[in-house]
Amino acid sequence: MADLKRLQLAVEVGDRETAVEVTQQAIDEQMPPKTVLDSMTDAMGVVGQRFQDGDIYVPEMLISARAMKAAVALLEPLLVGSGYIPDKIAVMGTIKGDLHDIGKNLVGMMLKGASFAIYDLGTNVTVDRFMAAAREHKADLIGISALLTTTMGNMRGVIEAVRAADDMPNLRVIVGGAAVTKEFANQIGADGWAPDAGSAVILALRVVGEARAAATDRAGVSSPASAASADPIAAG
Amino acid sequence: MRLLAITCDILSRPVYHFAARSPHTVNVVDLSASLHAEPLTLRERIQAEIDAADPAVEAIVLAYGLCGGATAGLTARTVPVVLPRAHDCVTIFLGARDRYTTEHEATPGTYWYVQDQMERGNDLKGWLLGDAARADDVVATRAEYVTRFGADNADYLMETLGEWRTRYERGAFLDTGLAPADAAADRAREEAERRGWRFERRAADLRLVERLLNGDWDSEYQILQPGETLAMSYDEDVVQVAQSGASNLPAR
Numbered sequence: 001m002a003d004l005k006r007l008q009l010a011v012e013v014g015d016r017e018t019a020v021e022v023t024q025q026a027i028d029e030q031m032p033p034k035t036v037l038d039s040m041t042d043a044m045g046v047v048g049q050r051f052q053d054g055d056i057y058v059p060e061m062l063i064s065a066r067a068m069k070a071a072v073a074l075l076e077p078l079l080v081g082s083g084y085i086p087d088k089i090a091v092m093g094t095i096k097g098d099l100h101d102i103g104k105n106l107v108g109m110m111l112k113g114a115s116f117a118i119y120d121l122g123t124n125v126t127v128d129r130f131m132a133a134a135r136e137h138k139a140d141l142i143g144i145s146a147l148l149t150t151t152m153g154n155m156r157g158v159i160e161a162v163r164a165a166d167d168m169p170n171l172r173v174i175v176g177g178a179a180v181t182k183e184f185a186n187q188i189g190a191d192g193w194a195p196d197a198g199s200a201v202i203l204a205l206r207v208v209g210e211a212r213a214a215a216t217d218r219a220g221v222s223s224p225a226s227a228a229s230a231d232p233i234a235a236g
Numbered sequence: 237m238r239l240l241a242i243t244c245d246i247l248s249r250p251v252y253h254f255a256a257r258s259p260h261t262v263n264v265v266d267l268s269a270s271l272h273a274e275p276l277t278l279r280e281r282i283q284a285e286i287d288a289a290d291p292a293v294e295a296i297v298l299a300y301g302l303c304g305g306a307t308a309g310l311t312a313r314t315v316p317v318v319l320p321r322a323h324d325c326v327t328i329f330l331g332a333r334d335r336y337t338t339e340h341e342a343t344p345g346t347y348w349y350v351q352d353q354m355e356r357g358n359d360l361k362g363w364l365l366g367d368a369a370r371a372d373d374v375v376a377t378r379a380e381y382v383t384r385f386g387a388d389n390a391d392y393l394m395e396t397l398g399e400w401r402t403r404y405e406r407g408a409f410l411d412t413g414l415a416p417a418d419a420a421a422d423r424a425r426e427e428a429e430r431r432g433w434r435f436e437r438r439a440a441d442l443r444l445v446e447r448l449l450n451g452d453w454d455s456e457y458q459i460l461q462p463g464e465t466l467a468m469s470y471d472e473d474v475v476q477v478a479q480s481g482a483s484n485l486p487a488r
Contacts, residue, residue: 016388016389059393059397066389066392099400100400101400102397105396124344148323187470
């Protein structure tokens with residue numbers, strides 16, 4: 001029987017070959033694909049925590065995310081076939097003027113594991129492109145990153161555009177990147193800030209969960225448990 | 237006036253040059269640019285120099301910008317501390333925030349070279365990019381990654397961490413005119429061309445350094461009075477005096 005503990009450990013240490021091998025075995029044994037996915041999501045939660053604790057650095061995060069990505073590619077057709085679809089939508093990019101996207105890519109990979117569909121706009125993204133993509137994909141969340149203090153001021157324009165848009169009341173914006181501080185995030189009115197990729201996942205789940213709960217309340221329906229509360233990363 | 241100048245060694249030549257011509261008596265302390273790799277350490281080192289200033293010093297000038305937030309949190313003790321309103325030394329070498337903004341908006345993917353940085357074997361962008369730029373030393377970095385993560389992951393990391401280079405399009409060498417710079421400029425050109433960037437050799441404008449050392453401090457400089465702490469301003473001023481209780485320090 002496929003050993004999900006082995007799969008989890010493979011993702012944690014970035015052993016892509018083993019992650020793919022165990023996932024294929026689980027598929028062959030017709031293990032529920034969501035169960036397999038959850039074990040890898042748990043692994044990325046561990047990786048994110050190690051990063052927060054300063055025990056590992058960006059290269060370790062990257063190879064873990066890569067191992068999970070390869071294994072998830074095998075699972076995806078089965079997940080779709082079993083009716084599982086990402087239930088949250090995020091549009092992501094680095095802010096205009098910023099060409100450095102390693103952090104943004106890590107957050108994107110980790111959000112995928114937390115049931116987000118990711119529309120990655122890449123680097124040097126203008127306000128208009130963020131807004132158009134959010135509208136097109138009916139996004140729950142815009143995630144913006146900046147490495148440099150020279151560019152992070154451009155984030156302000158995205159927040160202002162979102163606040164001015166009447167047609168997307170549930171859209172939320174989170175910001176991050178090496179130079180971005182919590183105080184700056186507050187000052188520009190972002191819905192959240194996270195210091196690293198692991199924290200960004202927890203933040204994204206909370207922010208989207210709260211937005212949905214608020215929308216439900218506005219609609220006059222009793223509020224169900226938020227999407228975030230059932231998620232293994234948020235619970236962990 | 238007796239000044240203490242604390243400078244990143246990327247700016248050592250210009251700082252010594254203008255210190256020698258300043259109407260004031262200037263003592264210069266230079267700190268390694270490699271301290272940028274650990275912003276908290278850089279801040280602690282600068283603060284330690286501020287704290288250790290000779291009692292005869294009447295003002296301290298910093299040849300630093302915000303430097304990714306590393307200088308936010310510095311506190312003036314018994315004498316004023318002055319620094320240019322600049323995100324980093326590129327603005328200081330270009331001579332004005334406006335000029336930096338114009339350059340960055342026209343070509344955000346610019347890798348800046350300066351002589352002192354190259355002669356000291358420092359890689360400024362490297363400190364900002366961390367592991368990404370360490371990948372510049374391709375052979376050693378890959379070997380380290382192979383040992384730690386295996387060959388397959390090592391190749392992936394080299395490709396991923398070096399990907400920013402593909403988005404850059406210009407290598408620009410800023411010539412201060414303070415020393416023969418052809419050899420450094422040639423090295424910059426070779427590297428830029430190897431990376432597929434167009435190369436430009438541009439004249440630096442050292443007026444911000446000159447006025448810093450001359451005590452000619454107007455709105456282009458932030459002056460911290462004794463007891464005041466530096467903070468990011470998140471606007472065109474770049475830096476400001478911290479409000480009490482503010483926690484606007486970078487996360488790391």
